[in-house]
Amino acid sequence: MQPTIEESFVRYVKEYQEMCGSYVHVYQKPPTPLEFLRTSVHPNRPAIIKGAFDDWPARTKWTNQYLRSTMGKVPITVAITPNGYADAVTLDKITGKEYFAMPYEKVMPFDRFIDTIEGKENSPNKHYISLQNGSLPAEFSPLEKDVAPHIDWCSEALGKQPDAVNFWFGDSGSTTSLHKDPYENCYAVIRGEKTFVLFPPSEYYCMHESIYPGAVYEPNSTTGSLELVPIHPPTKTPWIPVDPLSPDYTRFPRFRHAKPLIITVQEGDMLYLPALWFHHVLQNGDQGVIAINYWYDMEYTNSLFPTMGLFRDLVAGVLDGTNLHSSDSDKNSDSE
Amino acid sequence: MQPTIEESFVRYVKEYQEMCGSYVHVYQKPPTPLEFLRTSVHPNRPAIIKGAFDDWPARTKWTNQYLRSTMGKVPITVAITPNGYADAVTLDKITGKEYFAMPYEKVMPFDRFIDTIEGKENSPNKHYISLQNGSLPAEFSPLEKDVAPHIDWCSEALGKQPDAVNFWFGDSGSTTSLHKDPYENCYAVIRGEKTFVLFPPSEYYCMHESIYPGAVYEPNSTTGSLELVPIHPPTKTPWIPVDPLSPDYTRFPRFRHAKPLIITVQEGDMLYLPALWFHHVLQNGDQGVIAINYWYDMEYTNSLFPTMGLFRDLVAGVLDGTNLHSSDSDKNSDSE
Numbered sequence: 001m002q003p004t005i006e007e008s009f010v011r012y013v014k015e016y017q018e019m020c021g022s023y024v025h026v027y028q029k030p031p032t033p034l035e036f037l038r039t040s041v042h043p044n045r046p047a048i049i050k051g052a053f054d055d056w057p058a059r060t061k062w063t064n065q066y067l068r069s070t071m072g073k074v075p076i077t078v079a080i081t082p083n084g085y086a087d088a089v090t091l092d093k094i095t096g097k098e099y100f101a102m103p104y105e106k107v108m109p110f111d112r113f114i115d116t117i118e119g120k121e122n123s124p125n126k127h128y129i130s131l132q133n134g135s136l137p138a139e140f141s142p143l144e145k146d147v148a149p150h151i152d153w154c155s156e157a158l159g160k161q162p163d164a165v166n167f168w169f170g171d172s173g174s175t176t177s178l179h180k181d182p183y184e185n186c187y188a189v190i191r192g193e194k195t196f197v198l199f200p201p202s203e204y205y206c207m208h209e210s211i212y213p214g215a216v217y218e219p220n221s222t223t224g225s226l227e228l229v230p231i232h233p234p235t236k237t238p239w240i241p242v243d244p245l246s247p248d249y250t251r252f253p254r255f256r257h258a259k260p261l262i263i264t265v266q267e268g269d270m271l272y273l274p275a276l277w278f279h280h281v282l283q284n285g286d287q288g289v290i291a292i293n294y295w296y297d298m299e300y301t302n303s304l305f306p307t308m309g310l311f312r313d314l315v316a317g318v319l320d321g322t323n324l325h326s327s328d329s330d331k332n333s334d335s336e
Numbered sequence: 337m338q339p340t341i342e343e344s345f346v347r348y349v350k351e352y353q354e355m356c357g358s359y360v361h362v363y364q365k366p367p368t369p370l371e372f373l374r375t376s377v378h379p380n381r382p383a384i385i386k387g388a389f390d391d392w393p394a395r396t397k398w399t400n401q402y403l404r405s406t407m408g409k410v411p412i413t414v415a416i417t418p419n420g421y422a423d424a425v426t427l428d429k430i431t432g433k434e435y436f437a438m439p440y441e442k443v444m445p446f447d448r449f450i451d452t453i454e455g456k457e458n459s460p461n462k463h464y465i466s467l468q469n470g471s472l473p474a475e476f477s478p479l480e481k482d483v484a485p486h487i488d489w490c491s492e493a494l495g496k497q498p499d500a501v502n503f504w505f506g507d508s509g510s511t512t513s514l515h516k517d518p519y520e521n522c523y524a525v526i527r528g529e530k531t532f533v534l535f536p537p538s539e540y541y542c543m544h545e546s547i548y549p550g551a552v553y554e555p556n557s558t559t560g561s562l563e564l565v566p567i568h569p570p571t572k573t574p575w576i577p578v579d580p581l582s583p584d585y586t587r588f589p590r591f592r593h594a595k596p597l598i599i600t601v602q603e604g605d606m607l608y609l610p611a612l613w614f615h616h617v618l619q620n621g622d623q624g625v626i627a628i629n630y631w632y633d634m635e636y637t638n639s640l641f642p643t644m645g646l647f648r649d650l651v652a653g654v655l656d657g658t659n660l661h662s663s664d665s666d667k668n669s670d671s672e
Contacts, residue, residue, distance in 0.1 A: 002653045002654065002657050002658075002659055003649050003653045003654065003659070004654065005341070005650065005654055007649075008646060008649035008650050008653060008654060009646070011645075011646075011649060012642060012643075012645065012646040012649070015642050015645060016639075016642045019636060019637060019642060020637045033370055034369055034370045034373065034492070034493070037370065037373050037374060037378065038373060038493065038494065038495050039495075041378065042373065042377065042378045042635055042638060043635050043637040043638050044637070044638055044639060045637055156370070157370070157374065158374065159374050159375075201639060202639060202642060202643075299378055299379050300355060301355060301356045301379040301380070301381055302378060302379050302380055302640075303352075303380060303537060303538065303639060303640045303643060304638075304639045306348060306351050306352045306355060306538060307348075307538075307639060307643055309347075309348065309351060310344060310345070310347075310348040313339050313343075313344035313347060313348070314341065314344050314650070317338045317339045317344060318338065318339065318340065318341055318344060321338050322338075323338055323339070
């Protein structure tokens with residue numbers, strides 16, 4: 001019996017799982033560039049790095065009081081949603097349709113954002129500082145001096161500087177939905193803890209990636225409640241509709257073959273999240289969870305990137321009849 | 337229009353070609369371990385290294401006269417074929433069938449092998465020292481002291497010692513047919529020159545890999561001529577039947593999409609041949625061509641290796657109906 005396409009992908013998913021297991025390397029101190037490249041980047045496997053930023057002033061200084069006094073009324077952009085899911089496939093109860101839902105982006109003084117995190121604002125919505133456009137040097141420049149401008153052993157390993165450094169501030173009400181980025185990611189948790197639910201790129205087949213029309217949350221002009229407003233002319237975004245913590249196997253049967261690697265990154269630790277790994281991110285911590293992440297462009301000649309395009313053609317195109325190939329979700333800039 | 341499997345693979349082959357072009361990095365001196373890992377191994381791209389073994393005694397000492405005096409009558413294994421193709425898909429003119437043809441392996445005194453290379457033996461056959469079982473420390477141990485036991489910058493980059501070091505000695509009459517190995521390969525040309533016709537792993541689709549029954553050349557008991565003798569019980573070896581220098585596009589239409597990278601490695605230069613690159617090797621040089629190569633195990637968690645298994649299932653299994661997956665050609669030990 002010859003395998004079908006489905007059987008071939010299932011076999012591939014299982015073989016990778018058997019070969020690599022659920023092992024996550026823990027560096028007890030920052031690695032040398034060679035060690036990091038050899039042990040983590042080249043094999044494309046996640047790792048935890050202990051003591052990677054013990055010397056940053058941010059580690060001890062970034063209390064809400066300090067942040068208020070340093071940032072004060074500086075205007076910053078906040079992603080606001082009714083349910084804590086910005087950039088996620090969302091069922092619109094009014095129309096009964098599924099959209100790729102983007103947050104209402106509101107510019108507000110930083111101290112007002114802190115008020116919402118501390119529960120001093122009576123809002124039904126979830127607020128998250130999660131803009132991925134190099135937000136640290138842009139909107140949060142008063143805080144830049146408290147962290148390293150780049151991760152020296154990572155920059156030397158990859159032979160480049162980070163493409164973007166982002167400032168994250170949110171709470172347990174906000175979740176980042178399952179997706180991947182074409183970046184090597186060094187993710188430093190400064191306050192609180194973040195839990196990453198990870199899947200290797202080999203499990204693309206299991207993800208049921210599909211195309212969704214875009215919609216943005218906007219306040220209703222009468223009630224002020226956030227409502228999804230479809231974008232015109234319609235946009236098409238490939239995204240993963242599965243909730244990995246409560247998967248609907250009837251709608252997403254291939255997800256049965258996926259095997260999550262769940263890593264909780266504690267305050268003071270750094271996660272190396274390898275390029276093109278699927279990740280769903282939760283957070284937890286009193287008075288807000290803060291992180292800084294460094295995005296480095298991935299290596300595009302290595303087989304991983306072009307192979308992901310082939311998977312899209314084969315799984316979405318051939319099996320599902322959805323042409324995702326020419327879309328540009330990989331370069332989506334609103335993702336963790 | 338959604339793509340078919342064939343169209344998906346053709347697109348993938350072309351995208352990799354457009355992304356990576358035909359650029360080959362040339363190191364003017366041996367790289368640092370980090371530079372080598374970052375520039376060549378992680379991107380899985382071939383490179384030439386100049387001056388990698390200027391200090392080896394072999395560079396100046398390995399004349400035929402010196403080799404005769406050092407090795408003398410030490411028995412060594414020689415691969416003998418009537419046509420210069422050991423380990424190649426071969427049409428047996430007597431039966432009209434195609435076989436994976438393996439050489440007649442003959443143990444002879446080293447000085448007799450030199451006689452054949454120098455044309456002093458009147459043989460219709462081609463002789464090649466090309467055993468890939470770590471032949472340098474085994475049969476050629478008297479020569480070991482003239483070369484490095486490993487390539488220090490490569491060993492440090494990969495964090496391991498070579499799995500095998502092999503001694504090659506042949507002439508322009510012998511060719512290595514298109515295949516791939518699951519090894520990172522540092523290939524030092526000590527005498528003469530070798531031309532590598534290379535194709536990236538992304539071009540697996542173009543290769544028309546198929547399964548062939550094995551046969552071994554054996555001397556006819558009456559005439560002494562080498563004849564193919566099928567192995568019993570029959571073996572099944574997946575191999576590539578295309579001659580990349582004169583491809584039969586009628587039989588192998590997918591090969592039209594392949595794009596060779598042709599690299600001639602001069603005496604004194606080293607080739608880094610990345611894991612799983614397809615290669616066809618020619619050689620040229622008066623009085624014989626000599627090389628030493630270092631095989632390092634490839635990284636198995638990186639997506640490249642498991643992905644090649646998926647390609648086999650999809651191309652050979654789904655498209656061609658040939659189940660190659662469980663065969664073990666990747667671990668074949670008789671390849672350059």
